[in-house]
Amino acid sequence: MRLSAAERLRPTPGDALVVLAVLAAAGLVFFLLLPKGGNFLTAQIVLDQEVVTELPLSALTGAVSFDVPGAAYPITVEAQPGRIRVAHSDCPSQDCVHTGWVSRAGGQIVCLPNRLIITVTGSDAPQADAVTG
Amino acid sequence: MKRLLPLLLAWALLCGCGADQPASSQGPAAGDTQYFFAMDTLMSITAYDGDTAAALVAAQQEINRLEALWSRTRPESDVSRLNAHAGDGTAVPIQPETAGLLETAAAAARESGLAFDPVLAPVMDAWGFGLTESEATAVHRVPGQEELSALLPLTRDLPQAAALEDGSYAAALPLAGQAVDLGGIAKGASAAYVVQALTAHGVENAILSLGGNITALGSRPDGQPFRVLVTDPLDSEESYLCTIALGGGLTCSTSGGYERYFTSGGAAYHHIIDPATGYPAQSGLLSVTTVAAGPALADAWSTALFVLGLDRALELWRAGEGTVAGMELILVTEDQRIYVTQGLEEGLQLHGEEAGYTYEIVRR
16 A cells, blocks of 8 residues: 555545444444344443443353442442342442342342442343333 | 554444444334433433433433422421421421322322321331431341330321412421321322423323333333333342233332341341331232322322232222222232232233242222
């Protein structure tokens, strides 16, 4: 790729490659995150309305443990293939820790003091618009 | 390598976009959802039409406004000022919304024979189930009979609210040591105001979840009624008893001992205190779900019916008149029997049979 000075700002075949790669990546991410017939579980971690991360629980091959950045009370989330829990929290209520492992679609862990919600989604959850209780 | 960096950045951005996919791919036309924490619980509102962005902001502002009136932990709230003047003869000025809610709460209290009690706070506090703010730091304990006997007389005289000549409202608690706690009705009552706020911004179809109180406005984008999962009280994080169809304008509310409890000396003590005894209600029920047109009533009566038990609840439902007769109910007993009143039969889907539940449709 030899470029003259004037052409340096123009799109090059290399840039087009990047665009294609991004589009391919977008398609891949889209398909990876689509609910599938095979019950693919995903955990979404939301702290104070911001999505912190999404974990593809079903795709994990080993245990993952991490502290949620920005939490008011230090909180440690542990994920294993197909399940997730709050392993430790410095919050006063400890409700999130007591919830234990969640391994089914539709499951939720809430830490009110931290304004943290972990939601597990997947294809085996009964389809509904809301949950009471 | 220079080409790789933007690629990685783009990938990171796309992952961020992808995060929204699972939620939005569940419905034919996903609405706009706002999650927020208020009244010490998780709330969510999904609006499907109208000016959803403005509507959701207005809805959340409305909840914040009501929380500022009805909170027990904010010193300037109507409820806190009312409690601070308990028994001293002062008529405390309150907002019309508070006067209306006190009236609704008092009516539910009287009709339920005080199974729902908005002035149970002194007893709730003794168990450590009281002030919502302290729920996080509360020291739960089993109060002695003597202590409860001294507190119970403070839990029966309802606040007196009155409209003044100038159109404003005032209220007073008759006895020193009394305290109002509207936690058992405030979330439900808020739904009516949220619906107004949404409607004012052109929203005709929405679903509200205000701490487990679900209110349907209109219908799903596919024209079908909203579907609501009822939590399995024996596995409340992951399992469900059934799905019900919730028609537009209706609210469902669930009360169960599984929601908040502590263990002491090997025994579990839950947070639904029977105002008659001062102890956690032992009615043989695991949970009660009410479906009603009035969201505040659905909220208050799910608690009241949990305290009253299966037989009394069905008796009130069959009575033909009274508030409960106009509701639909799901009553779950400790021996895993689920009683569903006939109005919920259409659209009912069962999920708890594998977990050992048996179902019965109750007819008039």
